[in-house]
Amino acid sequence: MASTPRRLRIGLAANRSHQDNCNSALVRLLAEANGAIQRLKPHFVVVGRTLDAMERHGLLPDYPSVERFPYGREGGLMMLVSRIVETDPTRNLDAVIYLMDPVDPSSNFPEALALKRQCVIHGKPFLSTLAGAREFLELEAIEAGAPPDPTLDTAFDLGSDSVALIAHDAMKPRMLALAEKHFDLLDRFAFRYATGTTGGLLNQLAERVKGSSAGSKWVTPFLSGPLGGDAQIAELILSRQxxxxxxxxxxxxxxxxxxxxQLLERAARTVTDYASCSSDANGADRWLQLLGQRAG
Incomplete structure (x- = not known):
């Protein structure tokens, strides 16, 4: 008999601008992803003011698995960091959704930066945009047996979309391994972008797979990150390309x-309903696999 998958445990927080009005990112996320949430039935660990906003907007009424953390000013975000590194499976978090406003000063508070860093270190998705959180819940729900949400079909039309692939020096071998394993999926994107050396390495990989003519321009390489490549890709994100x-x-x-x-991440958060930026190296293989299943 197959074992029942462990229920996901998700930390949830939102900056004030993403929770106050009836069309805010928090409201849209929990309303539009309600079907995925009901399929997954995750345990939510929610920072105080965010939970207040959920109750005020009538989001997830009578949801049976919510744990309240203190307000951010009382340590709620710091406690989320602790739950990311926790080893007890009844207390740790599998992912964090933190809907961040790029102009909110709290987005750069130490606890916010530490939360993202520890997610990267411990291989947990850190989802800071509405689009990224919606995609995560959609993909996990489909893996759990839910039908695709047709309202998201355009977001998974890879032939009309682009992806940026960036890796620090120590992570370039991991990026190349992922690109080789999921080459057919990445090849379906209309455009691929990369910074500096990573772009050159990916084009060398594409030449081996597709031949020198077809593969030499598989990725559009920009400048290296320190020389401005991150800013060039940020412009593409902001212009929804x-x-x-x-x-x-x-x-x-x-x-x-x-x-x-941070500029690159800030650009994604500025167009929060469109873009996402993932730094989860350990989860990238799963993400690409599930993305391929959803894109068909």
Whole structure:
């Protein structure tokens, strides 16, 4: 007899601008993804003010599995960080949805930065945009047996979409391995972009797979990150020409161009209903596999 999959445990928080009005990102996420949530029935660990907003908007009424954490000013986000690194499976988190407003100063508070960093270190999805959170719940629900949500079909039309592939030096072998394993899926995108050396390595891979003529321009390479490549891709995101970014970060090295990395994430959060930026190297293989299933 097959074992029952463990229920997902998801941390949930939203900056104030994403929770106050009836069309905010938090309201849209929980309303539009209600079917996926009811299929998955995850346990939500929710920071205080975000849970207040859910109750005020009538979101997930009578949902049976919600744990309240204190307000952010009382340590709620810091406690989410602790749950990411927790080893007890009855207490740890599998993913964090933190809908971030790029102009909210709290987005750069130490607890917010630590939350994202620990997710990267421990291989947990850190979902900071509405589009990224919707996609995560959709893919997990389909894996659990739910039918695809037809309202999201355009977001999975890869032939009309683009993806950016970026990797720090220590993560370039992982990126190349992922690209080789999921080459057919990545080849379905209308355009692929990358920064500096990563772009050149990916084109070398494509030449081996498709031949020198077809593969030499498989990826459009921009400048290296420290020289402005992150900013070039950020412009594509802001102009809605690139929906997904897979950025394999090395969280264990000092990064002189940290501001450029944050710029890229900030661009995705600015168009929160369109773009997503993932840094989860351990989960990238699963993401690409599920993306392929959903895209058909």
């Amino acid at each position: 690139c929906r997904r970014v897979l950025f394999l970060e090395d969280p264990h090295v000092a990064r002189q161009h940290e501001a450029d990395i």
